[in-house]
Amino acid sequence: xxxxxxxxxxxxxxxxxxxxxxxxxSANGYLGVRAVFEEGYGEIRARSVRGAYxxxxxxxxxxxQAEPLFGLVDRKQTIVxxxxxxxxxxxxxxxxxxxxxRYSRKLDLxxxxxxRSFSIELPSGAMVEAVFERLCPFTRKGSFMIRVxxxxxxxxxIDAETTHHCKVTNLADASDPRLASVVHSFLVQxxxxxxxxxxxxxxxxxxxxxxxVVSAVLDRIVSASPARAVEDGKAVNRFSLESGSVIxxxxxxxxxxxxxxxxxxxxILAVLDDSRKGFEAAVADQKKYLANFWERTGxxxxxxxxLETALRFNLFELLQSVGKDGLSxxxxxxxxxxxxEGHYFWDTEMYVQPIFTYxxxxxxxxxxxxxxSILDKARExxxxxxxxxxxxxxxxxxxxxxxxxxxxxxxxxxxxxxxVAYAIIEYYRMTGDKEFMLDKGLEMxxxxxxxxxxxxxxxKRGFELHDVTGPDEYTCIVNNNFYTxxxxxxxxxxxxxxxxxxxxxxxxxxxxxLREFERASASMFLPHDEELGIDLQDDSFIYKxxxxxxxxxxxxxxxxxxxHPLFLYRHQVLKQADAVLAELLYPQFSDRATMIRSYGYxxxxxxxxxxxxxxxxxxxxxxxxxxxxxxxxxxxSNEIDLEDTHGNTRDGIHTAxxxxxxxxxxxxxxxxxxxxxxxSFSPILPEGWRSYSFSVMxxxxxxxxxxxxxxxxxxxxxxxVVTVHGRxxxxxxxxxxxxx
Numbered sequence: 001x002x003x004x005x006x007x008x009x010x011x012x013x014x015x016x017x018x019x020x021x022x023x024x025x026s027a028n029g030y031l032g033v034r035a036v037f038e039e040g041y042g043e044i045r046a047r048s049v050r051g052a053y054x055x056x057x058x059x060x061x062x063x064x065q066a067e068p069l070f071g072l073v074d075r076k077q078t079i080v081x082x083x084x085x086x087x088x089x090x091x092x093x094x095x096x097x098x099x100x101x102r103y104s105r106k107l108d109l110x111x112x113x114x115x116r117s118f119s120i121e122l123p124s125g126a127m128v129e130a131v132f133e134r135l136c137p138f139t140r141k142g143s144f145m146i147r148v149x150x151x152x153x154x155x156x157x158i159d160a161e162t163t164h165h166c167k168v169t170n171l172a173d174a175s176d177p178r179l180a181s182v183v184h185s186f187l188v189q190x191x192x193x194x195x196x197x198x199x200x201x202x203x204x205x206x207x208x209x210x211x212x213v214v215s216a217v218l219d220r221i222v223s224a225s226p227a228r229a230v231e232d233g234k235a236v237n238r239f240s241l242e243s244g245s246v247i248x249x250x251x252x253x254x255x256x257x258x259x260x261x262x263x264x265x266x267x268i269l270a271v272l273d274d275s276r277k278g279f280e281a282a283v284a285d286q287k288k289y290l291a292n293f294w295e296r297t298g299x300x301x302x303x304x305x306x307l308e309t310a311l312r313f314n315l316f317e318l319l320q321s322v323g324k325d326g327l328s329x330x331x332x333x334x335x336x337x338x339x340x341e342g343h344y345f346w347d348t349e350m351y352v353q354p355i356f357t358y359x360x361x362x363x364x365x366x367x368x369x370x371x372x373s374i375l376d377k378a379r380e381x382x383x384x385x386x387x388x389x390x391x392x393x394x395x396x397x398x399x400x401x402x403x404x405x406x407x408x409x410x411x412x413x414x415x416x417x418x419x420v421a422y423a424i425i426e427y428y429r430m431t432g433d434k435e436f437m438l439d440k441g442l443e444m445x446x447x448x449x450x451x452x453x454x455x456x457x458x459x460k461r462g463f464e465l466h467d468v469t470g471p472d473e474y475t476c477i478v479n480n481n482f483y484t485x486x487x488x489x490x491x492x493x494x495x496x497x498x499x500x501x502x503x504x505x506x507x508x509x510x511x512x513x514l515r516e517f518e519r520a521s522a523s524m525f526l527p528h529d530e531e532l533g534i535d536l537q538d539d540s541f542i543y544k545x546x547x548x549x550x551x552x553x554x555x556x557x558x559x560x561x562x563x564h565p566l567f568l569y570r571h572q573v574l575k576q577a578d579a580v581l582a583e584l585l586y587p588q589f590s591d592r593a594t595m596i597r598s599y600g601y602x603x604x605x606x607x608x609x610x611x612x613x614x615x616x617x618x619x620x621x622x623x624x625x626x627x628x629x630x631x632x633x634x635x636x637s638n639e640i641d642l643e644d645t646h647g648n649t650r651d652g653i654h655t656a657x658x659x660x661x662x663x664x665x666x667x668x669x670x671x672x673x674x675x676x677x678x679x680s681f682s683p684i685l686p687e688g689w690r691s692y693s694f695s696v697m698x699x700x701x702x703x704x705x706x707x708x709x710x711x712x713x714x715x716x717x718x719x720x721v722v723t724v725h726g727r728x729x730x731x732x733x734x735x736x737x738x739x740x
Contacts, residue, residue, distance in 0.1 A: 002305055002308055003294075007104065007105050007106075008104040009102065009104075009105075010101060012101075013044075014044055014045060014046040014047075017037070017041055017044065018046050019644050021048065021650065022649050022650055022653055023107070023641065024107055024114045024116075025337075026112070026134045027334065027336065029055060029138070029322050030141045031052070031055075031141070031142055031335065032054075032055070032320070032321075032336060033052045033085070034052075034337065035105075036048055036050045037098070039089045039097075042096070050084055050168070051081045051168075051337065052081065052084075052144075052254070053079050053080070053081065053342065054080075054213065055328040055329075056327055056398060057206070057211050058206070058211070058342065058398040059206040059207055059211075060075050060208035061208070062075055063075060072405070072407065073411075076405065077209070077342075077398040078170065078186070079331070079343075081170050082187070082254065083164070083166040083204070084168055085250075086146070088148065088160070089161050091160075092126070093122075093124065095123055097122075099120065103118035104116070104117050109290070110291070110294070111283055112136070112287075112316075113134065114135075115132060117130065117132070124156065126156050127152065127153045128150060128151070129151045130148065130149070132147075136320070137285060137289075138286060138290075139285045142254040143270060143271075143282070144253075145249065145251050145279055146248075147250075150245070151245050152244045152245070155242055156243070157240070158241055158246055159239065159240050160238070161236065161238050162237045162238075162250065163235065163237075165192060165233055165235065166203075166204045168185065169184060170185075171337075186207055187206060188206075189233065191230065193230065194228050195268060197218070199216050199271055200216070201216050201217075201268065202214070211256055211258060213263065214254070214256075214266075214267040215254050216253045216270070218250070218251045218271050220248070220251075221239050221246060221248050224241040249275070253266075253268075253271040254267060255267040258327060259327065293359075297359055297694060299311060299312065299315070300706075301689065301691075302691045303689035307635060311661065311662060313642060314638065314641075314659075314661055317336075317655070318356075318659060321653070322356065322366075325366065327370060327373065328370060329348055330344065331343060331344055331655070332656065333651065333654075334652065336653045337650070337652030342398060343403055344397055345396055345416070347655065347659075349419040349420050349423035350423070351612060351656040351659040353367055353368075354423070354426060354659070357423070358430065358666065358672075361431050361433075364431075365431075368423065372444060374393070374394075374399070374400030375391055379447065381402055382451055388454055389451070390447050390450035390453070391444070391447035391448060392416075393416050393420055395410040395411050408476040412468055412469040413470070413471075414451075414469075414484055415468070415487050417448045417452070417491070418483075418484065418491060421445055421448045421495070424445055425498070428441060429674045429676065430696075430697070442499055445491070445499075449491055449517050452465070452491060452492055452520070455468075456520060459525070461525045462525035463519075463520040463523045463525060465484055465485055468484050470538065470578045471483055471577065471612075472537065474559070474575040475538065475568075475574070478540060480536075480539045481537065481578070482526060482537055482582050483578050485524055485527075486524075486526060486582040486586045487585075487586075488521075490586055492517040495514075496518050526589055527539055529542060532601065533593065534601050535590055537602070545571050546572045549607060552607075557607060557609055558575075558607070558610075573607060574607065575606075575613070576606065576609070577612070577616035577620075578602070579598055579602055583598060584616060584623060595620070595623075611646055611654040612657060612660060614657075614660075615660025615661050618664040619660075619663060619664050621668075622684070634664045637661045640654050641654055641657075670694060670705055671725075672696060674698070679696070679723070683705060685708070685709065685740060691706065692706075693705060701716055701718045703715070703722065710737070711737045712738045713736065714735065715732070715734070719732040
């Protein structure tokens with residue numbers, strides 16, 4: 001088991017420093033803090049983002065349209081950088097105790113500690129070693145803490161200066177649509193102050209959304225008392241001591257008015273409680289939490305250490321990113337940076353939520369409860385777009401209102417409704433949680449199905465959906481996108497089935513509506529070309545010009561940053577998997593031969609400019625039996641952040657790809673599926689692997705699959721029947737060996 005991510009560098013490099021602020025960040029689903037050097041980077045000119053974020057805390061900024069047509073979005077939400085809580089500097093006779101050359105960074109996936117260490121020789125000749133450790137505890141919602149240990153081979157004078165303030169701004173880059181275009185300071189700050197306990201308090205309010213946020217900080221050095229002051233809107237602590245060994249601790253707590261009636265009181269109490277219990281107590285709690293998490297995953301892999309490390313890293317990052325309170329969701333970049341402005345997309349339901357449904361269903365339910373909390377706004381969004389009934393969840397959002405300014409590649413992606421419905425249905429299949437379905441799930445499914453009915457039209461060809469955009473954002477506003485139509489076909493039929501199954505009784509009017517859902521589903525038009533023998537991405541895709549991707553230089557990727565949208569729209573070129581994703585998720589609507597031909601056709605014209613793409617091609621390659629190709633995509637997908645293969649990890653992790661990479665492991669290699677009748681496995685053993693294992697939770701019954709060269713071993717906490725390679729197999733506590 002490899003539970004440590006460690007990197008050692010011989011010098012400070014701007015690109016590496018920027019990337020590592022993301023990779024080594026600390027978060028717990030509520031709070032996220034980027035992994036900057038506390039003391040800064042000296043003369044290195046890096047684009048440092050000293051960010052601290054709360055999941056769901058946002059402000060509103062104008063997004064003016066050049067031609068303000070009716071219904072176009074002209075305001076958006078954006079995640080807010082809340083406070084500077086990392087500014088800590090150490091000196092000896094004015095010389096900074098900071099790395100000038102070799103240093104190391106480490107992330108321990110068993111304790112959650114992100115650390116940095118280095119050694120330097122001071123002008124006095126003293127040799128000094130320093131270790132900076134950070135922790136954002138999963139069991140303490142708003143808490144973050146830093147511990148610094150400095151060891152010298154002799155007694156030296158050490159001075160420390162720390163600050164705490166909320167005079168901060170957000171990142172912006174007008175050349176990149178994935179980032180905010182204008183630098184903003186979103187906070188109205190009060191003057192910071194110190195309590196009688198030495199806690200510095202910064203109070204602020206977001207300018208437009210009116211969310212009150214408080215950060216509280218307490219600094220401690222054993223045997224040293226600080227001089228405290230408020231200078232230029234900053235709370236400052238200064239320490240001086242003579243020592244050969246120093247242990248410094250900073251305790252931080254955030255609270256906000258969405259989740260607390262008195263955020264100032266709660267932040268101060270939390271930071272005092274954390275400091276009283278101490279850093280080691282928080283580490284012990286974190287180790288216990290993570291031990292339970294890793295046990296629930298059941299993850300092991302022998303034969304590819306780097307890949308196992310990547311899988312573990314990705315799962316840990318998702319755990320850090322996911323909202324756990326029903327009031328927040330999971331942003332495209334988690335809480336690691338400001339890419340996509342902290343917005344929630346379909347990425348969560350389709351790529352990440354399945355993992356929590358399989359491992360920690362309580363977190364999956366929390367994500368669905370967030371979606372239910374914005375259902376009324378989804379209804380309003382549908383009405384704004386001219387629909388008489390139903391709900392359309394926004395393409396990108398924080399508070400439930402649409403934030404997509406470019407509707408052809410945003411709001412028109414109606415398939416977000418399909419992703420939400422898919423997540424609800426899979427959650428129910430895995431958990432049997434009727435209480436959730438009765439309270440929230442069925443209502444969302446019904447509103448999504450009503451939207452499909454209002455969007456569609458019955459024609460001679462069947463039930464058609466017009467003027468939508470599928471997952472491939474290089475092809476926009478089309479008729480009968482195969483993925484969208486397949487999603488709607490599935491949702492309509494499953495909704496009718498589940499309503500009849502779960503509700504104790506239904507009226508004649510309700511039954512009539514369900515029959516209409518079934519009629520539309522049964523007659524759904526799914527475009528197909530008999531000559532090519534493939535499922536068509538949409539009505540017009542194959543009639544467009546073909547683009548020779550081999551002639552597009554690597555420097556012109558992603559193409560959305562180098563080519564006008566209309567150039568992309570009129571060519572056969574894909575940003576990411578589209579029809580291939582539909583065939584993967586809804587194989588009942590295609591046959592194997594069609595899926596093989598479709599895979600070959602679309603793979604050749606897919607740029608993989610989206611990080612969501614390669615994991616899908618891996619999954620479908622495994623499903624179609626091309627193990628070598630699947631493994632290639634699988635490995636590449638799991639490298640995106642650790643190796644920064646897309647060149648933008650500095651803006652935040654790629655949460656959807658992280659989820660997709662793990663799904664390629666569980667569903668692609670392990671062959672795991674859940675259907676109406678239960679769960680099934682079709683495991684394979686890739687060449688070079690000695691063994692692997694994982695666990696899933698099915699209706700409160702943990703099932704573990706272990707695969708090795710002697711076969712597959714299945715066990716469960718309680719007896720049940722699963723399907724393995726098409727054959728029913730009874731399993732229980734005693735492991736059962738099945739050939740693969």
